[in-house]
Amino acid sequence: MPIVLPEGKRLAVCTSFDLDAWSIMLRMRAVGLLGPGNYGPINFSRGEFGITTAIPRIIKLLDKYGVPATFFTPGVIADTYPQMVKELHDHGHEIAHHGYFHECPASLNEKEEIDSFRKGVEAIKRITNASPVGYRVPFEIPQANELSPRTVKILMDLGFSYISQHMGPYDFKVSKVRDGDVYHMDKPPEFGKEVDLLNIPVNELIEDDLAYFLGVSTFYPKLDNPSKVFEIWKMDFDYAYENEPGGFFALVLHPESTGRAHRMVLLEQTLQYIKQKKDVWFCRMDELAKRWKN
Numbered sequence: 001m002p003i004v005l006p007e008g009k010r011l012a013v014c015t016s017f018d019l020d021a022w023s024i025m026l027r028m029r030a031v032g033l034l035g036p037g038n039y040g041p042i043n044f045s046r047g048e049f050g051i052t053t054a055i056p057r058i059i060k061l062l063d064k065y066g067v068p069a070t071f072f073t074p075g076v077i078a079d080t081y082p083q084m085v086k087e088l089h090d091h092g093h094e095i096a097h098h099g100y101f102h103e104c105p106a107s108l109n110e111k112e113e114i115d116s117f118r119k120g121v122e123a124i125k126r127i128t129n130a131s132p133v134g135y136r137v138p139f140e141i142p143q144a145n146e147l148s149p150r151t152v153k154i155l156m157d158l159g160f161s162y163i164s165q166h167m168g169p170y171d172f173k174v175s176k177v178r179d180g181d182v183y184h185m186d187k188p189p190e191f192g193k194e195v196d197l198l199n200i201p202v203n204e205l206i207e208d209d210l211a212y213f214l215g216v217s218t219f220y221p222k223l224d225n226p227s228k229v230f231e232i233w234k235m236d237f238d239y240a241y242e243n244e245p246g247g248f249f250a251l252v253l254h255p256e257s258t259g260r261a262h263r264m265v266l267l268e269q270t271l272q273y274i275k276q277k278k279d280v281w282f283c284r285m286d287e288l289a290k291r292w293k294n
């Protein structure tokens with residue numbers, strides 16, 4: 001079940017951002033993962049940086065290289081910064097779903113989950129005049145990072161075409177999402193049915209937050225050498241380009257992490273490196289999903 005790339009193209013490249021800003025921290029506080037003394041104006045400003053400073057930098061860089069991107073956007077961020085989200089949309093980027101308040105489906109009851117999806121869809125629709133077709137699961141680290149048993153059906157009922165969160169079964173290839181797996185501890189799992197929802201997997205090993213942010217604690221950024229991060233991204237891209245023709249390579253980024261100066265330099269180096277290959281197709285994830293032949 002391949003994706004059919006445009007003629008002459010060997011590999012798709014998707015640049016994706018999770019526009020979490022401050023929503024992830026406030027959500028973690030709401031579910032008791034952070035105490036009130038751990039979150040106020042100082043830490044809120046980390047998220048504000050991701051919007052106020054990082055987004056204009058990112059828009060400028062993506063414009064410079066003609067790279068369309070996908071922004072997974074919590075509804076509350078769209079409601080707070082509608083002009084910024086409209087600007088991303090006007091620059092040709094995809095606005096995809098990332099919960100309303102960065103809620104993880106696995107921590108919600110049925111009504112809360114449906115409300116979260118609907119509110120998130122409506123917030124995006126008010127800006128783009130279209131329903132989002134892509135979804136990425138917001139993580140409530142370290143408590144919840146999973147789908148609920150209802151999530152796939154909700155996504156399909158709301159007309160989504162893809163989810164970009166699974167970490168397999170492939171890395172540079174898409175597959176159909178399976179719904180209803182049952183995992184046992186004393187016998188083999190029972191596999192659920194494949195449904196018409198595309199799995200565009202992510203690779204945490206090349207995610208910016210893993211390299212930069214999730215260090216000593218939630219609040220103290222890990223300071224990794226950008227040349228080391230570039231080496232990892234480059235080797236993964238090179239492997240995909242050489243060994244997985246017809247597939248895709250995706251970066252998972254966060255404006256509040258990647259928007260810092262030296263990391264913007266790294267992202268630019270990465271785009272320049274990939275651009276040297278003339279048969280690479282830079283695309284949004286919804287464009288990739290449309291190339292899927294069932």
Ligand SMILES: [Zn+2]
Nearest residue numbers: 018020138139
């Ligand atoms: Zn997120």
